[in-house]
Amino acid sequence: MSINLRTVYAFAREMYPKITTEPIQYGTAGFRGKAEFLDSVMFRMGVLATLRSRFRGGSVIGVMITASHNPEPDNGVKLIDPKGEMLEPSWETIATDLVNVSDQDLEQQVAKIIKDNQIDVASSSHVYVGMDNRYHSPRLLKAVSDGVIALKGNVREFGIVTTPMMHYFVVSANTKEAYGKPTEEGYYKKLISAFEELRDGCLEKGNYRNYLVFDGANGVGARKMLQFIKRMNKSLDITVINQGIGSGKINEDCGADYVKVQQRPPKSMPSVEPFTRCVSVDGDADRVVYFFTDDSGQFHLLDGDRIATLVAGYLMDLIKSCEINLRLGLVQTAYANGASTDYIENELKVPVSCVPTGVKHLHHKALEYDVGIYFEANGHGTIVFSDYAKSVIAQAVTTNPKAKTLLLLIDLINETVGDAISDMLLVETILNHKGWDVKDWISTYNDLPNRQLKIKVKDRNVITTTDAERICVKPVGLQDEINMAVSNYKRGRAFVRPSGTEDVVRVYAEAATKEDTENLSYEVGLLVQRLAGGVGPELTKPNNAHL
Numbered sequence: 001m002s003i004n005l006r007t008v009y010a011f012a013r014e015m016y017p018k019i020t021t022e023p024i025q026y027g028t029a030g031f032r033g034k035a036e037f038l039d040s041v042m043f044r045m046g047v048l049a050t051l052r053s054r055f056r057g058g059s060v061i062g063v064m065i066t067a068s069h070n071p072e073p074d075n076g077v078k079l080i081d082p083k084g085e086m087l088e089p090s091w092e093t094i095a096t097d098l099v100n101v102s103d104q105d106l107e108q109q110v111a112k113i114i115k116d117n118q119i120d121v122a123s124s125s126h127v128y129v130g131m132d133n134r135y136h137s138p139r140l141l142k143a144v145s146d147g148v149i150a151l152k153g154n155v156r157e158f159g160i161v162t163t164p165m166m167h168y169f170v171v172s173a174n175t176k177e178a179y180g181k182p183t184e185e186g187y188y189k190k191l192i193s194a195f196e197e198l199r200d201g202c203l204e205k206g207n208y209r210n211y212l213v214f215d216g217a218n219g220v221g222a223r224k225m226l227q228f229i230k231r232m233n234k235s236l237d238i239t240v241i242n243q244g245i246g247s248g249k250i251n252e253d254c255g256a257d258y259v260k261v262q263q264r265p266p267k268s269m270p271s272v273e274p275f276t277r278c279v280s281v282d283g284d285a286d287r288v289v290y291f292f293t294d295d296s297g298q299f300h301l302l303d304g305d306r307i308a309t310l311v312a313g314y315l316m317d318l319i320k321s322c323e324i325n326l327r328l329g330l331v332q333t334a335y336a337n338g339a340s341t342d343y344i345e346n347e348l349k350v351p352v353s354c355v356p357t358g359v360k361h362l363h364h365k366a367l368e369y370d371v372g373i374y375f376e377a378n379g380h381g382t383i384v385f386s387d388y389a390k391s392v393i394a395q396a397v398t399t400n401p402k403a404k405t406l407l408l409l410i411d412l413i414n415e416t417v418g419d420a421i422s423d424m425l426l427v428e429t430i431l432n433h434k435g436w437d438v439k440d441w442i443s444t445y446n447d448l449p450n451r452q453l454k455i456k457v458k459d460r461n462v463i464t465t466t467d468a469e470r471i472c473v474k475p476v477g478l479q480d481e482i483n484m485a486v487s488n489y490k491r492g493r494a495f496v497r498p499s500g501t502e503d504v505v506r507v508y509a510e511a512a513t514k515e516d517t518e519n520l521s522y523e524v525g526l527l528v529q530r531l532a533g534g535v536g537p538e539l540t541k542p543n544n545a546h547l
């Protein structure tokens, strides 16, 4: 097979010209931005995925087109490596360089990647591509596929799928189907069979009821949940809201990010019995949070930290009862509620570590344990089992029937990446086995009140951080001022960092009371505006501000 790089250049210039010189960076979760500027980025990512596949000996590389929790006009793209991990960091730089060169320099840049990485361009290449349900996604998917075709790679289009489904397809294909069948039906079948076997016909137990409300964020998660319901043997009774039909916009006033950050139910929430379990996922269904309203109308959130602690407690007990010895560990980020970290360390007595934001960091750290549980507070996470853990569990099944539950859990969990639907089915399994309702679940510890703010600044990269983003290094002096502010609040903690997905600086604050939290976040927000070049509107002063 011969490849003429001229064709790539001609293709790009004719069909996907670069229409902006604004630099774009491969961030926390790939490239993100306004959809109208992304055609050339998509074409080039198709090209890069093809090269990456050749570099990895013809293994399947995945490309997912989505902007996850971002508003509807945004879109984005991320690459999935052969084992289902996020793209290797050194290739993030290659990706950034490739999308930022001019059309004229594209041919030379592609040649450079081939040369630097000694890629055999005549070898075979396989790329899987999928997209969320944004109206501009089909156009962008075509651009990715054209990028693959320009380099004579093989492309398989999966249409509208969730991000975790794409990870599952890639791993299934690269393990020659040992992980599952790389099809939509294969995915449903794997999860549903494990879930139903774990229920074993027992749909309600103790305080656990079989009913829940599912907020699909008007995204792909809603569509897929409806497909799950069709295939499940009534093992869960689910009402799906924000299905993405009609006028609802993706993530607008609904979905996991809205519910977590605003700390309130989606605007379109129907009236339900107090204490009904409600679930919200984000636009590409890789995050999940639970929430409920009590009998006085008060909203309560059960976020990623709650899911992580529930899973850790349950798995620890189960492993113990199987009489096997496995090293279990939990990974969080700085956004984890301080009360959850205390609970993990002091009550569960499980080792816990803190890493920078972004699933790639959490996943990597979790691989150090036999059973590694990782969740971002926003509900993005999963559990990974080492090969050693899997063999010990498989061995235990021969002598202890309880180990069968562990084996089924491994099938239910999408180990490749955080998966909102798989995580939800896991939580439902655990609550069902324990006979727990949301009151039992939330009573394990009390969250510290917390608040996140987004601050607009001229250039968010003036902020740099260290110690898993908990300490701000630049601008000089900002951290000292934050420390001073924090010292005035009981159980106070605050940090700032530039977002990797939005053009904002994020402020996080927690403290013993809601009032203190509001004040602390406001104070730190003002500090960022003053010392890091704030350009946004004046911050709203909390009612009780003492400043």
Ligand SMILES: CC(=O)N[C@H]1[C@@H](OP(=O)(O)O)O[C@H](CO)[C@@H](O)[C@@H]1O
Pocket (backbone or CB within 6 Å): 028, 029, 068, 335, 357, 358, 359, 376, 378, 380, 498, 499, 500, 501, 502, 506
């Ligand atoms: C505070 C927060 O929720 N940050 C999110 C958000 O990253 P930022 O870099 O903070 O924009 O999007 C990431 C991708 O979805 C997710 O991994 C991360 O947790």
Ligand SMILES: [Mg+2]
Pocket (backbone or CB within 6 Å): 068, 069, 282, 283, 284, 285, 286, 287
């Ligand atoms: Mg997402």
